[in-house]
């Protein structure tokens with residue numbers, strides 16, 4: 168088991184238990200290691216089958232972050248080690264055993280398990296929630312953000328693309344906002360998270376103990392309504408603390424900026440907005456401009472390919488693309504420049520506007536036959552089995 172995640176149970180007044188998971192690696196902003204992922208999966212599986220457990224509370228240790236993403240430093244090391252021993256083609260196809268394949272497949276399996284979890288999962292989204300952190304939160308039945316929450320899918324910055332089911336949830340955001348957020352890594356505040364559908368409730372961080380106390384006193388004969396009532400009450404009392412949303416007032420601007428007949432043109436138009444008079448737009452455009460040109464093309468292609476796919480199908484598509492980013496994309500170089508050497512000057516494989524179609528297409532060739540895919544067993548839960556929704 169991992170020492171970077173803690174598990175506790177709290178007893179409710181009426182004799183049940185709430186499972187508490189604390190991501191506990193605050194120095195790395197609770198970034199998810201493979202050990203944490205495997206520990207979470209094992210405990211969630213056990214709690215799903217444990218009749219005493221009525222709900223799961225998921226939070227991050229410290230006051231800075233829920234979870235800043237994946238353990239991309241470990242991924243970097245595995246990619247670099249693999250490259251010294253083999254050519255990229257060999258690495259791309261040495262798929263099942265590699266650390267990179269295990270890391271991403273276990274992470275996406277965990278994200279999928281949270282989406283379909285048979286009991287309420289309350290994700291306490293306080294502070295930084297990025298990348299893999301959003302993957303954990305997105306599928307929770309009750310997603311709370313605090314006024315100081317900051318969310319983003321910033322993978323373009325490190326030569327990846329929004330994964331962890333983002334090819335599913337970005338496609339379901341209002342207007343063109345999901346595409347824009349995935350392409351630019353733009354920051355979302357708590358009100359934005361509610362607007363785009365990544366969160367259900369805004370509750371002030373000072374109410375954490377009172378919320379947990381309320382859950383312990385609730386009537387757990389109906390778990391979904393027990394959680395709903397407690398969260399509703401505290402969200403109501405937190406209403407005045409909601410920050411001004413940044414995305415909703417810019418939906419038309421985002422639609423206009425991303426109105427292009429092909430992907431290369433769309434990217435060029437958004438990058439040109441780096442000198443826009445609107446600082447939120449300009450910052451997002453600069454982030455795209457500095458990001459991986461290959462990733463930018465992959466993001467748009469991936470969102471388009473996944474538009475009509477289910478969550479399970481999307482996660483299978485993502486696994487292939489993530490391995491491609493590791494084997495033949497900019498992921499290692501991006502992590503090196505941003506998080507290892509911290510020179511912030513990645514030597515990307517291409518320049519914007521000069522990414523050959525063959526390099527894009529190669530990333531979408533699945534390394535597996537359908538019946539050999541590591542996530543072949545994931546299935547979508549029928550709508551009538553969905554747990555009662557947080558806002559219902």
Ligand code: QUE
Pocket residue numbers: 194195196198235236237238239240297298299321322323324325327505506
């Ligand atoms: C884009 C990302 C990540 C990122 C920065 C980006 C990411 C991630 C981390 C991260 C942050 C702090 C840590 C750590 C990792 O940063 O996914 O280990 O201590 O995990 O621009 O996608």
